[in-house]
Amino acid sequence: MLRSHNCGELRVSDVGCEATLCGWVESKRDHGGAVFIDLRDRYGVTQVVIGPPEADQPAIDFAGRVGAEWVIKAHGSVAHRLEGKVNEKLSTGEIELRCAAVEVLNASVAPPFVPSQPDLPNEDLRLKYRFLDLRRPQMQRSLITRSQIIKEMRDYFAEHDFIDVETPILGRSTPEGARDYLVPSRVHPGQFYALPQSPQLYKQILMVAGFDRYVQVAKCFRDEDLRADRQPEFTQLDLEMSFVDAEDVIAIIDGLVDRVVRKVLGRAIPTPLPRMTFEEAMRRYGSDQPDLRFAMEIVDITEIAKTVEFRVFRATADSGGFVRGIKVAGQAEDFSRRRLDELTEFVKRDFGARGLAWFRVEADGTLWSPTSKNFTAEELSAITAAMNAQPGDLLLFLADSWNVTCRGLAGLRKRLGAELKLYSPDSLHCSWITDFPMFERDEESGQWHAKHHPFTAPLAEDLELLATDPAACRAQAYDLVINGSEAGGGTIRIHDPATQQQVFELLGIDEATARDRFGFLLDALKYGAPPHGGIALGIDRWVMLLAGLENIREVIAFPKTQKATDLMTEAPGNVDADQLNELRLRTVSVKT
RNA sequence: GGCGCUGUAGCUCAAUUGGUUAGAGUACCGGACUGUCGAUCCGGUGGUUGCGGGUUCGAGCCCCGUCAGCGUCGCCA
Structure with a gap:
């Protein structure tokens, strides 16, 4: 290591010790005969002093020439600050590092904005210079919180016998649902992979395969328009369990909510979480994701x-x-x-x-x-x-x-x-919405659509309604709602081929289409599929909500703009004609 | 695709009813300074007011179009 300590850990108890710090120049106060530098890293800020008697004048002049966001190394002795010169705003504010000189590890051109700037720059500028924006303590806190939340999730599920299995990113397009992101196949010209909207089908296959409890932090992709709480690529905590009913899945997640809130926020949330049926939510709040704060x-x-x-x-x-x-x-x-x-x-x-x-x-x-x-x-x-x-x-x-x-x-x-x-800004309200309707009817075409997805099992007592009154048929579905935002959703799946067939018919998915698109799942269900169900949690939204933020881009390191571009890398971009030729693709212009 | 908000110096903002040479803070450059912590003091550079058109004697300001960012409706099994 080039350093002995980080910029957030030196205290009065270290006075008299030698220390070497590395970091970015947050600010510099040059008095000619002495220079003060606030040195910043992920852990905090420490004041570095280059002045007599430790430093000679050339070293002081050199230190005076460093600029904002330069990366420097400072070696010296930890000292008490002078009487009455303690900086209450810094955790390291009682001490300073007195140095004979600083070493420049890397200079910086003048940055368009500095991380310590009190007024946030325009968001397009923040996104273009994301490497500077991410130096801001607020952004670092958000991503650290994100990391902690995911760590607690992984630990929790590992302790509950879940097995982490990775599923493919290159899959196949399935009917219904969101618009797919497509990836052309070179080996099969004219054919396309689809990026997963969720690992839904794979995790059901894993249940048929006997893994019993599966979990994954899964990247998902949906080519739909963006919102403050929606990105085209996002992360789900995806899980599936065998031999369970809705109560079991809900209980597992109640335990997770309790743990994450306790460990990450240091707060308690009463569990089991309150529940409300879809019907009640619509009647009392007009929404299936009511803000109950x-x-x-x-x-x-x-x-x-x-x-x-x-x-x-x-x-x-x-x-x-x-x-x-x-x-x-x-x-x-x-x-x-x-x-x-x-x-x-x-x-x-x-x-x-x-x-x-x-x-x-x-x-x-x-x-x-x-x-x-x-x-x-x-x-x-x-x-x-x-x-x-x-x-x-x-x-x-x-x-x-x-x-x-x-x-x-x-x-x-x-x-x-x-x-x-x-409601107060730090209030946190989590609840379950249950008993969703199985189907929604398109008002124009009269066509039925699955409210959740076509593999959702109906409530046992509503099974007969499938044939007689689909609109009244409720599903074994449950959504987790945090502060009026959908933070997760899951279902118990159909494991019986006859019921699955009936649902497909209702949705207008004929046998040929079903066979073509997910015949593998239908086959698997015939080979001894255990009753199973699961849930997917929107990790980005969890972090946003638990961190009290109002925008999902604040908890994603490299988010996309509303037009789904990345202002830093300028993705999406053009590709060489050779690449297109190899894929047997040609672009066409469409007059608007 | 619809509706709305925003766009002025590197950055954050101001500019009266449409009226003189578009200002301030900060950053940057030069200078001074031994205890600052938003350092201070002196001096300086920096502008196609997003872009294009129009109305007007005159447009940063009004109108039309367009681009970009954001919010939202549609969309998101």
């Missing part, structure tokens, strides 16, 4: 709406729609017309709502709204009672289809929760 539950006033004059409510309720709303406690005064117009625009634009009805609860407990003249006093007080509204509250209602009221109110809830700071 705050209440603001949805209230259904459709029955009241059926009796009122107000056409928007009445017509919706009478034609099978729903009138549902939320209460924004104590905010009647703080929401101007303009702000309410903004919310109206928001639910129209983002969720296709026809409008937003709102009421203020006046001091005397009566409701006021631009449309309140369309209601009788009795109707208004019925609404007040249903919403359990108090003077000063603001009531927001959507009158629409079930789906639009769910999505719109969930959107409002999420937005208002953040804007009004209805």
Whole structure:
């Protein structure tokens, strides 16, 4: 090692010792006759002093010429700082390293920004110079937290008899699901591998093979548009277990959550984690990933709406729609017309709502709204009672289809929760959402789609509904939700060929297609497949949520932009004509 | 693909209603300085206001297009 200590460990107890430090020049204070350098590495910052009596003037002048982000080595003796010169901001602030000279290991050109800069540079600049951005203590903390979380996961599963098995990155494209990233085959011109959206099929095969408990930190790829919490390549903690039901998988993950939160955050989270069915989540929060850090539950006033004059409510309720709303406690005064117009625009634009009805609860407990003249006093007080509204509250209602009221109110809830700071930044709420529907119906084509994936087993008591009422058929599926974000999801799988066949038929996957795309799984299921199930956890999201960050790029060393490019490497890029020829590929331009 | 926000010196930002030569801090360069820790002091370099077009006597500011980053809807079994 070029160093004897790191830049975060020297203390008063080391005073008098010799030490050699290596690191980056975080800042330099040049007094002509003495130079102070804050030397930074992953572990911290230590002040290095080059001045008399240790250093002669040429050495001091030399030290004065080092610049920001130069890499230097400093050898000297650890000394108490002078009386009253302790720096409270540094863990090493009671001491300094007094050196006769510094050695430059590598100079740096003037960086476009420095890691210690208080205002973050624009994100495109951070991504282009990621090697500088990653020097920032915040980024180092995030990636260290990520490493710790993964370490705890691996330890936990190793202790529970899980076997880590790697599965291929070059696989084959399967129908349904997200858009695949494709890799052309040179050996088989015109044919393509697909990068895995998840190791789903492989892990089921591993169960058939008798591995019993499988785990993997798996890179996954989905060619869909990005979001603040979504990257085209991401990492899952993927696992699968044999001879289990949903309770067993949930129990294992409860234990994992407890351990990771305890070991990494030093906090306790009560387990078993609370659970809620899909139906309840949609009814109370309008979302299958509700943010349970705050209440603001949805209230259904459709029955009241059926009796009122107000056409928007009445017509919706009478034609099978729903009138549902939320209460924004104590905010009647703080929401101007303009702000309410903004919310109206928001639910129209983002969720296709026809409008937003709102009421203020006046001091005397009566409701006021631009449309309140369309209601009788009795109707208004019925609404007040249903919403359990108090003077000063603001009531927001959507009158629409079930789906639009769910999505719109969930959107409002999420937005208002953040804007009004209805939860503390460090609150952590984990819960399970269970009993998802097996299928969703495409509203236009009427085609059924698997809500999770086509290998998901129905609840035993709903098995008959497969044939009679697919919409009502619930799945043995469970999602882990952390702070309103989907942090994991899994299912018990179908291990019976007849049921699998039935599901494929419903999904419109004919036998030939099924055989072509995943015949190997169907074959495997015939050779003694144990009942099995599992789950995949979104590691990037776990880290983001546990670190209290709002963006997944903050926990990924080299993330992609919203247009799926890497600003540092400039991927994707062009390739040589030779490479394309070898693959029998040609690009075509498409007029837009 | 739709909607929205942002783009001014290397970096972070300012610039009144559309009005003089686009400013500040920091970084950088030169100089001074022995106890600083956002060092300080003196001096200096640095601008096609993302790009293209338009309106106007006059555009950083208004309009259209375009590029990039971000947020979001669609999409994400």
